Amino acid sequence: MNAIATRYTLLWVGAVAGLVILGVYTHLANLQLERSEFITGYSLFALMIALALFNARKKLAMVPLIRSAYWLAIHVVGGAASVVLFFIHTGSIWPSGGYEQALALLFYLVSVSGIIGYAMQRINPRRLVQTDLEIIYERIPAELSEIREKAEAVILACTQETGSDTLARHYMETLSWYFRRPRFIYNNAFGGKAAEHWLRLQYRTVSRYLNDNEREYLDHINDLAEMKAKIDIHYACQGMMKGWLLVHLPLAAAVLGLMFWHVIVVNVYAL
Amino acid sequence: MMDPEKFKHDSSRYERPTNRFRCGRGAEWGKPCEFGPETTGRCGGMNECRPAKVGDRWECRRSAIAGGPCENGPDADGSCCNKHPPCQPRRTIRSIRGLLAISAFAIVVGVIALMLTLDSGDAARDSIIQPGSLTGGHDNFTSAEGCISCHSAHNEDAGDWFLAAFTEEDMTDQCVDCHTFGGDPRHAHNANFASEGPTTQCVMCHTEHKGEDADIKSMSDAQCNACHENSIDSFSSNHPAFGANFPHDRRTSVQFNHTSHLSKYFVDKRYQEKAPENCTSCHSVDTAAKAVAPASFEETCATCHNPAIRERELLVLRLPEFEEDLIDREAVSEACGPTMERWELLQEQITEITDAIEAGDEVENFEVEEEEYEAVSLEEADPISAYLLGAVADDMESYTEPMQEFIMRLVEEGSAPLAELVDEKANQEVSAAMLSGLNSELVKRVACAWAANLEYEAPTENELGGWHGEALELRYAPTGHDDNVVKAWMAFALASAAEEDAGDADVVEAMQNVILDRREGAGACTKCHAISEDEVGARTVEWRYQPSDARPFTTYSHGAHITLLNPEGVNLMDPEDGCNTCHKINEEAAYQEAFDQGDPHTFESNFYAIQKKTCAQCHSEGQVQQDCQLCHVYHADPGFDLRMVENEDAESVD
Numbered sequence: 001m002n003a004i005a006t007r008y009t010l011l012w013v014g015a016v017a018g019l020v021i022l023g024v025y026t027h028l029a030n031l032q033l034e035r036s037e038f039i040t041g042y043s044l045f046a047l048m049i050a051l052a053l054f055n056a057r058k059k060l061a062m063v064p065l066i067r068s069a070y071w072l073a074i075h076v077v078g079g080a081a082s083v084v085l086f087f088i089h090t091g092s093i094w095p096s097g098g099y100e101q102a103l104a105l106l107f108y109l110v111s112v113s114g115i116i117g118y119a120m121q122r123i124n125p126r127r128l129v130q131t132d133l134e135i136i137y138e139r140i141p142a143e144l145s146e147i148r149e150k151a152e153a154v155i156l157a158c159t160q161e162t163g164s165d166t167l168a169r170h171y172m173e174t175l176s177w178y179f180r181r182p183r184f185i186y187n188n189a190f191g192g193k194a195a196e197h198w199l200r201l202q203y204r205t206v207s208r209y210l211n212d213n214e215r216e217y218l219d220h221i222n223d224l225a226e227m228k229a230k231i232d233i234h235y236a237c238q239g240m241m242k243g244w245l246l247v248h249l250p251l252a253a254a255v256l257g258l259m260f261w262h263v264i265v266v267n268v269y270a271l
Numbered sequence: 272m273m274d275p276e277k278f279k280h281d282s283s284r285y286e287r288p289t290n291r292f293r294c295g296r297g298a299e300w301g302k303p304c305e306f307g308p309e310t311t312g313r314c315g316g317m318n319e320c321r322p323a324k325v326g327d328r329w330e331c332r333r334s335a336i337a338g339g340p341c342e343n344g345p346d347a348d349g350s351c352c353n354k355h356p357p358c359q360p361r362r363t364i365r366s367i368r369g370l371l372a373i374s375a376f377a378i379v380v381g382v383i384a385l386m387l388t389l390d391s392g393d394a395a396r397d398s399i400i401q402p403g404s405l406t407g408g409h410d411n412f413t414s415a416e417g418c419i420s421c422h423s424a425h426n427e428d429a430g431d432w433f434l435a436a437f438t439e440e441d442m443t444d445q446c447v448d449c450h451t452f453g454g455d456p457r458h459a460h461n462a463n464f465a466s467e468g469p470t471t472q473c474v475m476c477h478t479e480h481k482g483e484d485a486d487i488k489s490m491s492d493a494q495c496n497a498c499h500e501n502s503i504d505s506f507s508s509n510h511p512a513f514g515a516n517f518p519h520d521r522r523t524s525v526q527f528n529h530t531s532h533l534s535k536y537f538v539d540k541r542y543q544e545k546a547p548e549n550c551t552s553c554h555s556v557d558t559a560a561k562a563v564a565p566a567s568f569e570e571t572c573a574t575c576h577n578p579a580i581r582e583r584e585l586l587v588l589r590l591p592e593f594e595e596d597l598i599d600r601e602a603v604s605e606a607c608g609p610t611m612e613r614w615e616l617l618q619e620q621i622t623e624i625t626d627a628i629e630a631g632d633e634v635e636n637f638e639v640e641e642e643e644y645e646a647v648s649l650e651e652a653d654p655i656s657a658y659l660l661g662a663v664a665d666d667m668e669s670y671t672e673p674m675q676e677f678i679m680r681l682v683e684e685g686s687a688p689l690a691e692l693v694d695e696k697a698n699q700e701v702s703a704a705m706l707s708g709l710n711s712e713l714v715k716r717v718a719c720a721w722a723a724n725l726e727y728e729a730p731t732e733n734e735l736g737g738w739h740g741e742a743l744e745l746r747y748a749p750t751g752h753d754d755n756v757v758k759a760w761m762a763f764a765l766a767s768a769a770e771e772d773a774g775d776a777d778v779v780e781a782m783q784n785v786i787l788d789r790r791e792g793a794g795a796c797t798k799c800h801a802i803s804e805d806e807v808g809a810r811t812v813e814w815r816y817q818p819s820d821a822r823p824f825t826t827y828s829h830g831a832h833i834t835l836l837n838p839e840g841v842n843l844m845d846p847e848d849g850c851n852t853c854h855k856i857n858e859e860a861a862y863q864e865a866f867d868q869g870d871p872h873t874f875e876s877n878f879y880a881i882q883k884k885t886c887a888q889c890h891s892e893g894q895v896q897q898d899c900q901l902c903h904v905y906h907a908d909p910g911f912d913l914r915m916v917e918n919e920d921a922e923s924v925d
Contacts, residue, residue, distance in 0.1 A: 031497045033475035096403030096482040138286045138363075141297035149302070181300035242364045249368050250375035257379030265400055267436035269422050 007070065011077040018043075019084050026088050040089040045263060047082050051075055052256055055249065079114045103258040110255050113248040120244060124237040127191060131230040137238040140182070143231055148179040151224045158217035167214050167221070170206040175221065178202075179228060188236035195229045281335040291366040295358030305337045308360030316358065318351035391426050392417040400425075403480035406487055412449070421445040446473040453908030459498055460824060460905060468498055476905070495899040503899070507891035512883050518561075520821030522865040522874035524813035525565075526799050527572075529877040530858045536575075545574040549846035550854075557844075559829040562818035568752050572799070580749050581736050585760055585786065585793040588689070588745035590678070590721040591652035594667050596644040597675045598722050606682050607719035647724045648743045654781035658767075659692040663778055681718030685711030697763045704759035709738045717745055749793060757793045758814060760786050765802065765810040804869030813871075823907030838888045855879045 001009070022040055029036035054075040057065055065071075086107060087093070095104055135143060155171045158164075177183075178198075187194040203222055210218055277283055284305050292312045297303030304316030320333040322345035329345035333353075343352045362370070382399075389396040397418060404410060418425040421442065424435035447456050450473075454461030459468035476494070477487045496502040503510050514520075537546035547553050553571045554563045565571060609617065652664040652674060660677055662670035680688040686709050694702045717740035720727035726742040733739035736750040749757050764786035769776035787794035787802075801813045833844040843849040857879045865874035890897040 031491075031493045033471075033494055033497055035474070096485075097401050097480060098398035099400070100402050136286050136288075138288055138293065139283075141294075141300055142303050144300060145297075145302035245368050246364070246371060250371040253372040253376040254379050257376045257383075261379075261383055261399070264432075264436060265402070268424050268432050268440075269400070269418075270440065270442075 004069070004073075007073050008077065011073050015077045015081040019081055019088070022085065023088055037089060040085065041263075041266070044082060044085045044089050045259065047078055047085060048256065048259055051078050051082065052252060055252075076118055079111065079118075083111050099258065099261070103255065103262060106251055106255045106258060110248060110251045113244060113251060117241075117244040117248055120240050124241055128234060128237055131233050133227075133230045133234065135231060135234050137234070137242065140231055140235050140238075144179070144181065144228065147224050147228050147231070151175070151179050151221055154217055154220050154224070158214060162211070162213050162217075164211075164214055166209050167206065167217055170202075171221070174202055175225065178225065182232045182235040184229075184232060185236045185239070188233045189240050195232060199225050199229060284336055288363070288365060290363055292360040293363050295360045298361040304355070304358070305334060312360055312362075314357035314360055317355055319353040319355075320345075320351050322349050322351060324349060391419070401480060403485075404483045405479055406481075406485055407483055409479060410483060441472070442474050443472045446477075449912050449914070451908075451910040451912055452906050453910070460907065462823075462907065466500075490900060490905070492899045495903075505892065506883075506897035506902075507887045510883065513881060515880055516874070516876050517880045518819065518822070518825075518827075519874070519876045519878075519880075520819050521817065521871040522801060522876075524801055524815065524817040524871075526801055526863075526866045527565075528862050529856055530860070530862065533856065534858070542575060547571065550850045551846040554850075556829040556833055556850075561825070561827040561829075563829055564816045564818070573752065576799075577752060579795070580752055580754075583749060583757075583791070583793045583795045585747040585749075585757060586653050586655065586744055587747060588656045589650055589653040590648045590743040591650055591664075591670060591674060592646045592648050592667065593671045593675060595671065596646075596724065597672060598679060598724075600723075602679065603682055603719065603722040607715075607722065610723045610725060612723075612725070644724070647721075647726055650743060653744070654778070654785045658775075658778050658782035659689075659696055661775070661778075664781060678718050678722050681714055682722045684715075686714040687711070689714065693763075696767065697759075698766060701759040701762045701766070704755050705763055707756050707759070713738060713740060714745065716740065747793075753814070757796065758812070760793065761796065761812050765812065801866050801871065802869060803871045810869060817871075824903050824905070826902055826904050835889075853881050853885055 022043060026036040026040055029039075054071050057068065057071050061068075090104070095101055151171070155168050159168045184192070184195040184198070186192075199222065202225075203218065207215060207218060284307070287307075290307070291310070292308035294303035294307050294316065295314065296316070305319075306315040309315045319337055319341070320331055322329040323332050324330075329347075329349045331340035331344050331351075333340055333351075341353060346352050386396050386399045400418065405413060413420040422440070422445075424432060424440070427435065443456055450456075452461040454463075456473065457470050458464075459471055476490055479485075479487060481487065492503070492505070501511070536542050551557075553565050555566060556563050569577075651667070652662060652670045654664045656674070656677075657664035657670055660670065660673045662673055664670070677688060677692075686706065689709070690702075690706055693705050697705060717727045720740075721743070727740040728742075729740055733741075733748060736748040736754075738745070738747050740746075747756055747760075764783045767779055767783065769779040785792055787797060789795055789798050797812060802810055803813055804810050833842075833849070835843050837843055837849070837852040839852075841848045841852065843852060856877060857875075860875045860877055862875060862877050865871075889895045890901070
C-alpha cells in the first residue's frame with residue numbers, strides 16, 4: 001500500500017470510528033432522553049471549521065502546517081464524514097425552518113460541489129498525463145499566442161516559397177478560427193475527440209488541393225494544431241479543476257456564515 | 272512534453288498564480304506582455320522597460336525575455352521609447368474566487384442583519400430565527416406575543432443576546448407557565464416515587480419547531496426503558512403479569528353484588544320486568560375510556576329501590592317522659608296561647624267564680640287550679656337530642672331539666688336553639704345542611720304542644736317528605752335519593768367522636784347507631800353506599816362513583832375496543848358475550864365482606880382479575896401494536912393553567 005492509500009485508509013478508519021462513536025452516543029443519548037444535538041452539533045461545527053481551514057492552509061504555503069497533501073486528504077475524508085454527521089445531528093433530510101432550510105440547502109450544495117470537485121481532481125490529472133504535455137494554466141494564453149505566431153509564420157513562408165495562396169486562404173477561412181483561442185472547451189472537458197476529428201477533416205479537405213511542397217507546410221501546420229489541441233485539453237481540464245471552486249468556495253463561505261448564526265441562535269434560544 | 276528551455280529565466284517570465292490580476296492581452300488570447308499587471312490592477316506593459324539613469328545617461332533595461340536592450344534606447348526624458356497602448360488587466364480565477372467567497376459570506380451576514388432590524392414579530396425576522404414552525408396549538412397561543420412567549424431573550428439587544436448565549440435557558444419554566452401536571456414537572460412522571468429518578472425537563476421528550484403537524488409527544492419503548500429498571504422488550508414477552516385484582520384496586524363505592532343480582536334478583540319473576548337487559552343497560556361503554564362509570568341511580572337502581580327510600584325517616588327529637596314538670600305554663604301560654612284543655616279549664620273556673628259572686632261567697636285569692644302533672648310521653652329521650660343536649664337518653668334524671676329548658680327555648684325561638692346545638696356539635700360543612708328546610712314555625716308549634724304536655728297534631732299528612740312533627744317526635748323523611756339532609760346527618764354521625772374526658776362514648780354510639788341504622792333508619796343508605804375509613808381513621812360515606820386512582824399512568828379505551836371482535840369472533844360490543852371476554856363474574860367471591868369493614872382496599876372483586884394473556888391474545892408480536900404508550904401515559908394529570916382557559920391572570924387549576 002502506497003503512502004497516499006495508507007494516509008486515506010487511516011483517515012477513513014478514523015472518520016468511520018468517530019462517526020460510529022457519535023452515532024452510538026446519539027442513539028444512547030436519545031434513549032436516555034438526553035440532548036445529543038449539543039455534542040453532535042459542536043462536533044460538526046469543529047469539523048466544518050477544520051474543512052474551511054484547508055483553504056487558509058493553501059494561502060499560508062510558507063508555514064509548515066503539515067503537508068498540503070495531508071490537508072487535502074483530511075478535507076476529502078472530513079467532508080464526506082460531515083455529510084453523515086449532518087444527518088446524525090439533524091435527524092432528518094430536510095428541516096422545517098426557513099433559515100435552517102437555507103443552511104441545509106447550502107450544505108447539500110457544498111457537499112455535492114465538493115464531491116464533483118473531488119471526482120474531477122481524480123479524473124482530470126490522468127487525462128492531462130495522457131496528453132504527454134505539461135503546462136501551467138496561467139501560461140496557456142502565451143503558449144497559444146506563440147503557436148499562433150508560428151502557424152502564421154509557416155503560412156507566410158509557404159506563400160512566399162510556393163507562390164500558392166491555397167494554404168493561406170484555407171488558414172484564413174478555417175484554421176485562424178481554431179488558433180485564435182482555446183476551442184472545443186466543453187468537448188475537451190468531458191473527454192471528447194471533437195477537436196481531433198475537426199483537425200483531421202480540415203487536413204483532408206485541403207490536402208488534396210496541395211502539391212507536395214505545400215503539403216510539407218500543411219504537415220507543419222498540423223503539428224502545431226495538434227499541439228494546440230493538447231493545450232486546449234489542458235485549458236479545459238485545468239479550468240474545470242479551478243472553476244469548480246468558484247462554486248464550492250462561495251457556497252462554503254455562505255454555509256459558514258449561516259452555521260455561525262445557527263450556533264448563536266441555538267445558544268441564545270435553546271441552551 | 273514542453274521544451275524545458277522555454278522556461279528558463281531568460282526565456283520566460285515567472286508565472287505567479289497568486290497574483291490578483293493577469294494581463295488583459297493574454298485574457299483576450301493575444302500575446303501577454305512580459306511585465307504583467309501591477310498589483311493595483313493597472314496595466315504594467317505600457318512600456319517595454321523602465322530605463323535606468325547611469326551617470327548623465329539613460330540606459331535601456333529591457334529584459335532578455337523581451338529581446339534585450341533595444342536599438343533606439345530611452346527617450347531624452349528617460350522614458351522607454353517602445354510604448355504600447357495599455358491593456359485592461361483581468362482578475363485571476365483565484366481572485367474572483369476570493370471575492371465570491373467574501374461576497375457570499377457578506378450577503379449572508381447582511382441578510383441576517385437586515386432581517387434583525389425588522390420589527391419583532393415580523394414573519395421575515397422570525398424566519399431567520401425560527402428553526403421550524405410550531406405545532407398548531409403552540410402556534411396559536413404564541414401568535415399574540417410571538418417568540419417572547421417562551422424565549423425571554425427574543426426582544427433583547429445584542430448585549431443581552433451575548434449574555435443569553437452563555438446563560439442556560441430552562442424551557443421547563445416556560446412550559447409550566449401554561450401547562451400543569453398535578454406534580455413537580457421536574458420529577459419523573461410528575462410524581463414522587465420511592466426511588467429517586469433523574470431530574471426531568473420537558474424538552475427531553477417534547478421538541479418543538481418541527482412543523483405544524485409534527486408529533487412531539489410520541490416516545491419509543493426504548494426511551495421508556497431508559498429510566499425503568501425493569502426493561503420491557505414488549506408487552507407480550509416480558510411485561511409483568513397483572514395484579515391479583517386487576518384492574519380494580521379498591522372495592523366499589525356502591526355495593527352492588529353482581530352475582531346475587533344476576534343470579535337471584537334479576538331472574539326473580541317479581542323483578543324481571545324491572546331488571547336491566549344486559550351489561551350496557553347500566554354501563555355505557557361506547558364512549559368510555561379506562562373507567563366505565565355506571566349510569567345514574569335514577570336510570571338503574573331506582574326502578575326497584577326508590578320507593579323504600581322515603582320510608583327511612585330520621586328521628587331527630589322526641590318528647591320524652593319527665594320526672595316532673597318544670598315548664599312555666601304562663602310563659603308557654605304567653606308564647607303559644609292557651610291550649611284547648613286549659614281554655615276549657617279556665618272557662619269552668621270562671622263559671623265557678625261567677626256563681627260564687629252571685630251567691631255572695633268570698634272570691635278573694637282565687638287561683639286557677641292546676642291538674643296534677645302526668646307526662647303525655649312515656650318514652651325515653653331519643654339518642655340524637657340526648658347527644659346534642661349532653662344527656663343520656665335512657666336516664667330521665669339527666670335529661671329532664673335540659674330537655675324541658677330546650678323545649679321552652681324552642682317555644683320561644685323556634686328552630687334557632689336546635690340550630691345552635693347542631694352548630695356546636697357539627698362542623699360547618701354539614702351543619703347548615705343538617706337542618707336545611709326545617710321550618711321554624713313548625714318547630715315552635717311542636718314545642719308548644721310538648722310544652723303543654725300534649726301530643727302535636729299535624730294539620731296534614733306528610734306526603735312529600737321533609738321535616739315534620741308527628742305526635743311526640745320531630746322527624747325528617749328523605750325527599751328521595753341523594754337527599755342532602757340525610758347525607759349531612761350521616762356525615763355528622765361519622766365525624767362525631769366521643770370526648771376522652773366526657774365519658775360520653777355510649778351517648779355518641781347510641782346517636783351514631785340511630786343515624787346509621789341500616790335496617791330501619793336513614794342509615795339504610797349505607798346498605799349500598801360504602802363507608803370508608805382513611806389513613807387517619809376518618810370515616811366517610813362514598814356517595815359518588817370512585818374511579819380507580821391506583822394506576823394513574825395506565826390508560827385504556829373501552830370505546831376503541833367495542834367495535835372489535837374477540838379471538839372467538841364475538842363482537843366486543845355484544846352486551847353479554849362481548850363484555851364477558853374480559854369481565855368474568857366470580858361467583859365465589861366474598862364480595863359482601865369488603866363492605867363490613869372500613870378499608871376500601873381490602874376487598875374481593877365480583878369479577879375475576881383480568882389476565883395479561885387476555886390482552887395478549889391480540890396485543891402481541893405480529894398482531895395489534897403493543898408499545899408502551901398504547902396503555903401508559905407519562906403525565907397522569909395534564910392540564911392547563913387557568914389563564915389558558917379564561918385568558919386572564921390567575922392561579923392554576925387542578
